[in-house]
Amino acid sequence: MAAEFAARSPVQTGKTMGARQMKTFDKLAWTRREALERGLAAFAASGAVFGFTRAALADDTLAEVKKRGVLSTATEMQFPPFDISDNGTYKGVDRELIDAVAKEMGVKASYLDLPWTSVLPGLEAKKFDLCIAPVTITKERMKHYAFTVPIADATAALMKRANDKSIMKPEDIAGKAVGGQKGTSQLAQLKAFAAKLPKPVEIKEYVDNNQASADLAAGRIDATVNSLPNLAYAANQRSDTFAVVLPPFGEPTYFSWVGRLEDKSLIDAINAAIVKLDEDGTMASIQKEWFGQAVALPKTVPEPTI
Amino acid sequence: MKPEVILHSFSYLTRAAATTVAVSFAGIIFGFAIGALVCAARVSRRPWLRRAGAVYISVFRGVPLLVQLLFIYYFLAEYGLDVPAIVAAVGALALSSAAYQAEILRGALNAVPHGQGEAATALGFSGLDIWRRVLLPQALRISTPPLISEFILLLKASSLVSVVGIAELTRVSMNIASETYRPLEAYLAGGLFYLAINLCLAALGALAERRLGTPSAR
Numbered sequence: 383m384a385a386e387f388a389a390r391s392p393v394q395t396g397k398t399m400g401a402r403q404m405k406t407f408d409k410l411a412w413t414r415r416e417a418l419e420r421g422l423a424a425f426a427a428s429g430a431v432f433g434f435t436r437a438a439l440a441d442d443t444l445a446e447v448k449k450r451g452v453l454s455t456a457t458e459m460q461f462p463p464f465d466i467s468d469n470g471t472y473k474g475v476d477r478e479l480i481d482a483v484a485k486e487m488g489v490k491a492s493y494l495d496l497p498w499t500s501v502l503p504g505l506e507a508k509k510f511d512l513c514i515a516p517v518t519i520t521k522e523r524m525k526h527y528a529f530t531v532p533i534a535d536a537t538a539a540l541m542k543r544a545n546d547k548s549i550m551k552p553e554d555i556a557g558k559a560v561g562g563q564k565g566t567s568q569l570a571q572l573k574a575f576a577a578k579l580p581k582p583v584e585i586k587e588y589v590d591n592n593q594a595s596a597d598l599a600a601g602r603i604d605a606t607v608n609s610l611p612n613l614a615y616a617a618n619q620r621s622d623t624f625a626v627v628l629p630p631f632g633e634p635t636y637f638s639w640v641g642r643l644e645d646k647s648l649i650d651a652i653n654a655a656i657v658k659l660d661e662d663g664t665m666a667s668i669q670k671e672w673f674g675q676a677v678a679l680p681k682t683v684p685e686p687t688i
Numbered sequence: 689m690k691p692e693v694i695l696h697s698f699s700y701l702t703r704a705a706a707t708t709v710a711v712s713f714a715g716i717i718f719g720f721a722i723g724a725l726v727c728a729a730r731v732s733r734r735p736w737l738r739r740a741g742a743v744y745i746s747v748f749r750g751v752p753l754l755v756q757l758l759f760i761y762y763f764l765a766e767y768g769l770d771v772p773a774i775v776a777a778v779g780a781l782a783l784s785s786a787a788y789q790a791e792i793l794r795g796a797l798n799a800v801p802h803g804q805g806e807a808a809t810a811l812g813f814s815g816l817d818i819w820r821r822v823l824l825p826q827a828l829r830i831s832t833p834p835l836i837s838e839f840i841l842l843l844k845a846s847s848l849v850s851v852v853g854i855a856e857l858t859r860v861s862m863n864i865a866s867e868t869y870r871p872l873e874a875y876l877a878g879g880l881f882y883l884a885i886n887l888c889l890a891a892l893g894a895l896a897e898r899r900l901g902t903p904s905a906r
Contacts, residue, residue, distance in 0.1 A: 456853070460866035467863040470700040470855075495863070496853045503758075504853075507765035592862065596871040620869045 443511055443641075444648040453484050456494035456501055457515035460590055463615040463672040464516050464534070464637075467495060475611075475672045476514045476639075479533060479656075482664050486655035498565075498590070502527070505642060512652065516637030518567035518609070521686045527640040528649045531656050532679045534669075538568040538575075538632030539610040541617060543598060544625040552631035555605050557581035561594035562607035567688060571632040572607040599623050609637065611673050618674075633687040636679065657681050693870045694877040697860075704860035705881045711774070711856060712843040715781030719842070722782060723789030730794050741790065748787035754848050756780045761852045777849035785842045792838060796831035797823060829900040836893030840886050857881055 447453050457476055459467035466474045472493050484491040494510055505513050505527075518536045519529050540560070542549045549555060556579040562569035564587040576583035586603055588594040594606040595616060606613075610630045617624040641649045659665045666676035694701070729741035748756070761776040771779070800823055808818045850859035861878030865871040 459863055462867060466867045467700075467855075467860075468867055469697045470703060470860075494853045495855060495859070497851055497859075500758075500762075500851045500853070503762050507762045509762075509765065509770075590862070590866070592866045592869075592871055595869060596865075616869060623869075 443645040444651055447489055447511055447648065448487070451489050452492050453480075453487065453489050453512065454492045454494070454510040455480055455512045455514040456496050456504055456510045457513065458498045458501060458590075459493075459495040460592065461515065461612065462619070463611065465514075475534065475668060476516065478668045478671075479659070479665070480512075480514050480639075482659050482668075483652055483655040486658060487651055498563075502640075505640065508642075511641065511645070511648065513640045515639075516609075517640045518635050518688075519638050519684065519686045520567050520635075520688050523640070524686060526643070528643050528645065529638040529640055529683050530649055531653045531681060531683055532636035532638050533656065534609075534611055534637040534673075534679070535677050536567075536609040536611075536635045536637040537630040538571040538607055538635070539613050539630035540605045540607055540627040541595070541598065541613040541624050542605045542627055543601070544617075544621065544623055546604065546625075549605060549627055552627055552629070553579060554627075555579070555583055557583070558604040559584040559586060559602070560605045560607060561586040561588055561597055561603040563588055563591045563594065566608075567635065568607050568609055568632065571635075571688060575631050595624070614673065635686070635688060636684060638683065690870055690873055693864070693868045693873045697864045697868075697874075697877075700860055700864065701857070701877055701881060704855055704857045705885065707855060708843065708846055708857040708881075709885060711777050711781065711849055711854065712839075712846045714778040715785055715842055715846065716839050718778065718782035719785030719789055722786035723793060726786055726790035727793040727797070730790060731797060745787045745790055748784045749791075751784075753780060753784045753845055754851065756784055757848060757851055773852040773854055776852050777846075777854050781842060781846060781849070785838065788838050788841075789835065792831050792834045793827065795834075796827040799830050800826045825900070829897075832893060832897050832900060836890060836896075839893075840889055843886060843889065844882065 457465045459465045459472060459474075462474065464475045465472070465477070472495070477493070480491045480493075493514070494504075496504055498515065501513050501515050504510060513527075516534055516536065517523065517527070517529070519532070523529075540549070540552055540555065549558070552575070555576070560572060560576070560583055562572055562585070569585075569587065572583075573585060576585060586594075586597070588597070591606070591608055591612070594603070594608075597603045598606050599620075605627065608616075610626070613624075613626045617626045639652070641652075656665075660679065660681065665679070669676045726741050726744050729737045730745070732738055732741070757776060757780040760771055760780050761773065764771055804822055804826070805818055808822045813822065846856060847858035850856055855863075857878050861874045864877075865874035868874065
């Protein structure tokens with residue numbers, strides 16, 4: 383941080399000097415002071431040097447990662463099938479994908495388990511390099527974070543109790559209670575969807591998805607909202623209790639990993655690795671293993687629809 | 689009920705319980721040290737020290753532990769002070785517990801009859817000896833039951849340190865619940881671990897009371 387600041391000031395000095403320099407040309411007479419200023423301006427105008435250094439300093443996370451040999455990442459390990467902590471071992475789609483990405487980059491990945499509410503603050507506080515929790519790409523979030531190319535489908539869908547015959551399509555939740563995780567884009571999509579239904583939907587917000595699915599099993603709510611891959615996995619794990627309501631009701635959206643806006647070179651390197659894994663079939667085999675089927679993903683960061 | 693869910697994750701839970709115990713005990717010990725100092729400031733003859741002690745207690749007792757944790761871990765990092773997670777966790781537990789422990793100790797000191805200090809002075813004890821041989825042993829005896837309660841509260845409050853990425857007992861129970869979709873089994877197991885640890889703490893407390901000769905322990 384200090385280094386970045388130190389590097390930034392010469393560039394700004396360069397700008398002001400530039401303005402003064404114009405004035406001295408107008409006068410066509412150089413006092414000693416002006417000569418000094420001009421000298422400094424020329425020095426700053428070698429400028430590219432500073433501009434370059436600054437960009438390199440602000441954007442040196444990639445170099446730092448390579449030097450360390452470790453890409454440090456964080457996620458909440460409570461998001462199956464993406465992030466699972468199985469008897470203390472980190473597993474899931476994100477784990478397999480980030481390991482492959484790190485290998486492409488010639489480094490090792492380290493993983494930190496943080497509650498979701500701490501993940502993005504931790505990224506901003508530079509406690510780690512990359513958030514590998516799947517984050518839905520939205521317009522609002524794009525202003526604050528750098529998204530990688532999509533790693534999975536994030537279209538919002540509903541899950542009900544397996545024995546509940548009253549919900550056969552998404553519109554059937556009219557007049558019923560639905561729960562979801564606070565602060566997720568899927569919950570926001572549910573609210574927009576519910577507003578268009580003939581009868582009001584009672585929406586309950588939970589700290590995490592576990593509590594929503596626990597309440598669904600206990601009969602306190604009639605459905606939960608989440609991304610289709612998460613729900614498909616949950617329904618598969620407890621097929622006696624849960625079933626997915628098809629088709630998904632939400633706009634097509636995607637999950638990406640996120641980094642800091644200034645770490646462009648790191649995000650570019652990760653994107654290149656993800657695209658390569660997509661092309662060589664690694665992505666498809668990970669998808670088949672965890673989702674049961676392979677889904678084609680965009681190779682660039684798509685324009686968010688929500 | 690599916691007990692095999694817990695058996696599968698038993699070593700994970702044990703490791704998490706060990707983390708909870710380690711973080712909490714470090715918090716208790718540092719908290720006691722800081723708390724004793726704050727209490728000493730609070731009963732000092734110097735008004736500015738008394739005021740400083742009171743301010744410390746107001747701040748660390750008045751701000752939620754979660755906020756203190758987030759402040760130490762994330763806010764200080766914005767200003768270039770990168771506090772490791774474990775230091776932030778133990779530090780926040782110790783700083784906040786110290787405020788409560790200081791008040792417990794002060795209460796206990798006030799409960800020692802005033803005449804005892806005067807009697808010791810009359811018998812020619814030096815100031816230090818009055819503290820060491822008369823006031824502190826009795827205050828410690830009186831403060832044992834509330835201190836043990838504070839330790840148990842702190843151990844349970846240590847579930848908050850998961851916000852800085854420490855895999856303690858509550859967090860791990862949640863991880864197991866999300867992995868297995870069996871929340872009941874996972875939280876029940878987590879709860880039993882807490883109960884077991886706290887029963888040990890209470891037993892240690894009872895032992896301490898007998899050693900110190902707290903009247904009701906006989």
